[in-house]
Amino acid sequence: MSSFEAAETEETVTCLHMTFYHPCQEEKMMFRCLNFCKREQVRADEAPKFGRDSKVCRYSLVDTRVSRVQFSLQFYRKLNSSEFCLEIKNLSKRTKLTVNQTELGYLNKVDLPWKCVICFGDYQILAEVQEGESVDYFETHLHLAEAPILQERCLPSLQPVPEDGISSSILISPGKTPTEMDENEP
Numbered sequence: 001m002s003s004f005e006a007a008e009t010e011e012t013v014t015c016l017h018m019t020f021y022h023p024c025q026e027e028k029m030m031f032r033c034l035n036f037c038k039r040e041q042v043r044a045d046e047a048p049k050f051g052r053d054s055k056v057c058r059y060s061l062v063d064t065r066v067s068r069v070q071f072s073l074q075f076y077r078k079l080n081s082s083e084f085c086l087e088i089k090n091l092s093k094r095t096k097l098t099v100n101q102t103e104l105g106y107l108n109k110v111d112l113p114w115k116c117v118i119c120f121g122d123y124q125i126l127a128e129v130q131e132g133e134s135v136d137y138f139e140t141h142l143h144l145a146e147a148p149i150l151q152e153r154c155l156p157s158l159q160p161v162p163e164d165g166i167s168s169s170i171l172i173s174p175g176k177t178p179t180e181m182d183e184n185e186p
Helices: none
Strands: 015-021 040-043 049-051 071-077 084-090 097-099 102-104 109-111 115-120 123-130 137-144
Touching: 084 097, 084 102, 102 109
Parallel strands: 015 137
Antiparallel strands: 015 123, 040 137, 049 071, 071 084, 084 109, 097 102, 097 115, 115 123
16 A cells, blocks of 8 residues: 555645725734734634734734724534534624624624625625635635725716606706696697
């Protein structure tokens, strides 16, 4: 038997990709303590925290407007299932956290969808879960976004267009108001 055949089966690892954005990131450098572009292993029994306090939080954000502990993640397996999930819990008493527009107050938690946007204050985080099989740990892979993850979409104010396609505001002389007519009148 060759060493290849005798080697243990390689298992895949669940990986949480997180892309961070803040409008002032270039001038305030609030992400300078995060390790971007390198995967980090997190033990399955840990609940890594994100926030301002570097003594408590595994992922520290350098910003006085961020709570000491903003939120945590918990890796778990669903009951009677082989499916692994991540749960996000808001640990901030002052700031609400939204996950795909689901608002979480203090100590509220929700399963992290496979792809979602997490927001608090001016922070936007795109979270994408890559499935794996490992029960001992999961990985995080942090990225930095240069453009907003969520962009406000401003639609132009639409004026009603009459059936003839000609806007009445062009035809009406100043000071005159349109009058209603029966279409059968000459």
